[in-house]
Amino acid sequence: MRVTRIEECSKARVRIFLEEEFSFVLYKGELRSCRIAEGEELEEEILREIMTRLLPKRAKLRAMNLLKSRDYTAKQLRDKLKAGGYPEKVIEEALAYVEDYRYVDDLRYALNFIRGHADSRSRRRMEQDLLGRGIDKTTLERAWTEWEEEGGEQDESGMIRMLLRKKGFDREGADRRERQKMYGFLLRKGFPAELVRRAVLWEDAGDWD
Numbered sequence: 001m002r003v004t005r006i007e008e009c010s011k012a013r014v015r016i017f018l019e020e021e022f023s024f025v026l027y028k029g030e031l032r033s034c035r036i037a038e039g040e041e042l043e044e045e046i047l048r049e050i051m052t053r054l055l056p057k058r059a060k061l062r063a064m065n066l067l068k069s070r071d072y073t074a075k076q077l078r079d080k081l082k083a084g085g086y087p088e089k090v091i092e093e094a095l096a097y098v099e100d101y102r103y104v105d106d107l108r109y110a111l112n113f114i115r116g117h118a119d120s121r122s123r124r125r126m127e128q129d130l131l132g133r134g135i136d137k138t139t140l141e142r143a144w145t146e147w148e149e150e151g152g153e154q155d156e157s158g159m160i161r162m163l164l165r166k167k168g169f170d171r172e173g174a175d176r177r178e179r180q181k182m183y184g185f186l187l188r189k190g191f192p193a194e195l196v197r198r199a200v201l202w203e204d205a206g207d208w209d
Contacts, residue, residue, distance in 0.1 A: 004039075074099065076134060
């Protein structure tokens with residue numbers, strides 16, 4: 001295949017385009033060792049070495065280094081590797097590697113997230129956060145089940161009361177506008193509407209469905 005463009009993406013790395021399409025990122029040292037030059041043909045043997053050995057090894061090391069500092073979901077790790085310019089096939093191989101060794105485990109991630117935030121975030125808010133991080137609904141339900149089997153439970157009414165105190169909300173003296181504002185605030189936090197209605201003493205709750 002012909003190397004149609006070599007584009008610098010940092011002081012140390014370049015993007016390689018084969019037949020006008022972006023293919024992968026190499027460090028400049030790798031570029032020199034592979035003897036790749038713009039406008040020249042890339043030998044099949046060298047391309048195979050890059051795609052089956054060089055890039056997979058580097059992608060696995062990158063994934064492992066990321067996981068040293070904190071947990072990632074599979075989606076988060078995929079996004080990181082994609083941003084690094086790794087081809088999809090190489091990303092899949094790196095993810096399979098870390099998942100085989102359980103360095104990435106979406107169920108564990110979701111369960112730890114719930115354990116860490118159950119006292120400060122509503123269930124709905126946590127579900128939105130986890131879904132946004134790539135946790136699928138089946139894994140999410142399994143995480144909730146395991147957490148509850150551990151004895152986990154939430155006091156969302158208590159969390160609402162704490163937020164109202166922090167906001168200085170006066171349940172007795174608040175007017176309709178203040179109640180409306182607090183109602184919307186608590187709903188955005190993901191708390192159930194019925195709990196919110198009771199907390200702010202909404203007399204005409206039906207008007208705000």
